[in-house]
Amino acid sequence: xxxxxxxxxxxxxxxxxxxxxxxxxxxxxxxxxxxxxxxxxxxxxxxxxxxxxxxxxxxxxxxxxxxxxxxxxxxxxxxxxxxxxxxxxxxxxxxxxxxxxxxxxxxxxxxxxxxxxxxxxxxxxxxxxxxxxxxx
Numbered sequence: 001x002x003x004x005x006x007x008x009x010x011x012x013x014x015x016x017x018x019x020x021x022x023x024x025x026x027x028x029x030x031x032x033x034x035x036x037x038x039x040x041x042x043x044x045x046x047x048x049x050x051x052x053x054x055x056x057x058x059x060x061x062x063x064x065x066x067x068x069x070x071x072x073x074x075x076x077x078x079x080x081x082x083x084x085x086x087x088x089x090x091x092x093x094x095x096x097x098x099x100x101x102x103x104x105x106x107x108x109x110x111x112x113x114x115x116x117x118x119x120x121x122x123x124x125x126x127x128x129x130x131x132x133x134x135x136x
């Protein structure tokens with residue numbers, strides 16, 4: 001299952017997401033394997049906000065990337081206008097608003113329990129991804 005969601009893009013190169021000012025623990029899906037019958041709460045080693053993530057990507061890529069908050073209703077409308085099913089757009093918006101309200105701020109040891117090593121930092125993910133040319 002893909003662990004990230006890609007909202008409709010804005011021509012302004014500003015990342016526009018509703019309710020995303022609270023820091024969240026992120027984890028790269030790279031290396032995460034299926035563990036039958038087990039449930040892991042997967043987070044990165046520290047919580048970061050969407051704005052921090054955008055800033056890290058901007059620094060590594062040399063691009064101007066910033067996070068701009070957007071009203072949840074407007075976000076749903078943009079998603080639907082971009083071809084996302086209305087139910088999916090509402091679900092994604094509810095998820096992002098919940099994360100923005102702090103529901104994703106708790107950290108866990110799930111990555112270490114599942115993989116036998118600590119999670120990579122988001123900074124390490126960004127550096128590796130940029131060096132691999134995936135954002136060119």
